[in-house]
Amino acid sequence: MTTHQNLSSPAAKPAVAQRPRKPLFTPARIGIYAFLISVSAFFLLPLYVMLITSLKTTDEVRQAMLFGWPAIPQFGNWVEAWSTACISIACEGIQGGFWNSVRIVVPATLISVLLGALNGYALSFWRNKWGDLLFGIILLGAFVPFQIMIFPLVTWFRMGGFYNTYWAIVLTHCIFGMPVLTILFRNYYVAVPQELFKAARIDGGGFWRIFFQLMLPMATPMLIVAVILQVTGIWNDFMFGLIFAGKDNYPMTVQLNNLVNTTLGERRYNIDMAATILTSLVPLAVYFFSGRWFVRGIAAGAVKG
Structure with missing residues (x-):
């Protein structure tokens, strides 16, 4: 009895070994942080120079103080770049190119993503040599x-x-976006259990009903990835817009090029930088607000594919 009490007493319990705390700063951690800070500074430095240059007066730009902050930020440069900057003989800014880009991005993204999802859905269930051949061509x-x-x-x-x-x-944007989008959705759908598809067929679902009510909602992470890829790719495009859009439909990137490379009057780098930042606001906003969804979608596709 005495032995049992001694064994059950708190003093008789073996001490739990505590893991030693890792030091806050180790050579490996310091090296990783130094590398990440260096890479971040490398990519953010041009954006910083663009931002402060867009807020300077013309005289401050001529002083060649590249990293110097303006004495009084000139937000009017952004207004001028948007509405009154001269491109060739027209002084209407780049606002027309912005709305042209919106008109191009919205239908091109919707059509290409829908067709890519449909192609990936069809190829994921067409598992024979002809389906594999078509997938290889894509x-x-x-x-x-x-x-x-x-x-x-x-x-x-x-x-x-x-x-x-x-x-x-x-x-043009729909055509060139189709291969990548088809591959993304096909690799996502190919991991869906066949039993789920067969159960939907037994319940009376046809090809289109299963696609829109079952498969497409299931692929929400990949839909987000596809939309981000298409929006940023189409918005940043210059060559296709220059060749195929026509003068009345020039996107914002083409308008920016015409503004920066104009040969009329003096070079106003502050206005050029303001127009450049306005042009890049949409891709920057997409990456800042949707970056985590992009990573989640890519990770989900990698696991399922």
Whole structure:
């Protein structure tokens, strides 16, 4: 009895070994932080120079103090770049290019993402040699340089009578976004259990009903990734907009190039930098507010694929 009490007493319990605390600063951790800070500074430094230059007066820009903060920030430079900056002989700023970019991005993103999801859905259940062959062709198309396709597209659009039109630039972005989007959705859908699809068929679901009510909602993480890729890619595009859009539909990037490279009057770098920041606001906003969703979608696709 005495032995039992001694064993059950708190003093008889073995002491739990505590793990030694890791030091707050180790050489490996310091090296990682130093590397991350250096990389961040490398990429943020140009943005900082653009920002402070856009807030300077013309005289302050001429002083060549690249990293110096302006004495009085000139937010009027942004207003001028948006509404009254002269591009060639027209002094309407880059606001027209902004709305052209919006008109191009919205339908091109919606159409390409929907078609990419539909193609990936069909290919994920077409598991035979012909399906694998078609998927290989689509995969090859994702790595073909788009420059070699420009001349054939120009020829086809001219033969169709809609070269240098609004629908030419929208269709171009849909065509070149299709291979990557199809691969993303196919790899996501291919891991869906076949039993789920068969159960939906037994319940009376057809091809389109299963796609819109079951498969498409299930692929929400990949939809977010596809939208982010298309919005940023189409908004930042310059070459396709210059070649296919036509003068009346030039996107914001083309308008920015025409503003910066104009040969009329003096070079106003503060206005140029303000216009550049205005042009990049949409991609920056997309990355800042949707970055975590992008990482989640990519991770989900990697696990499922």
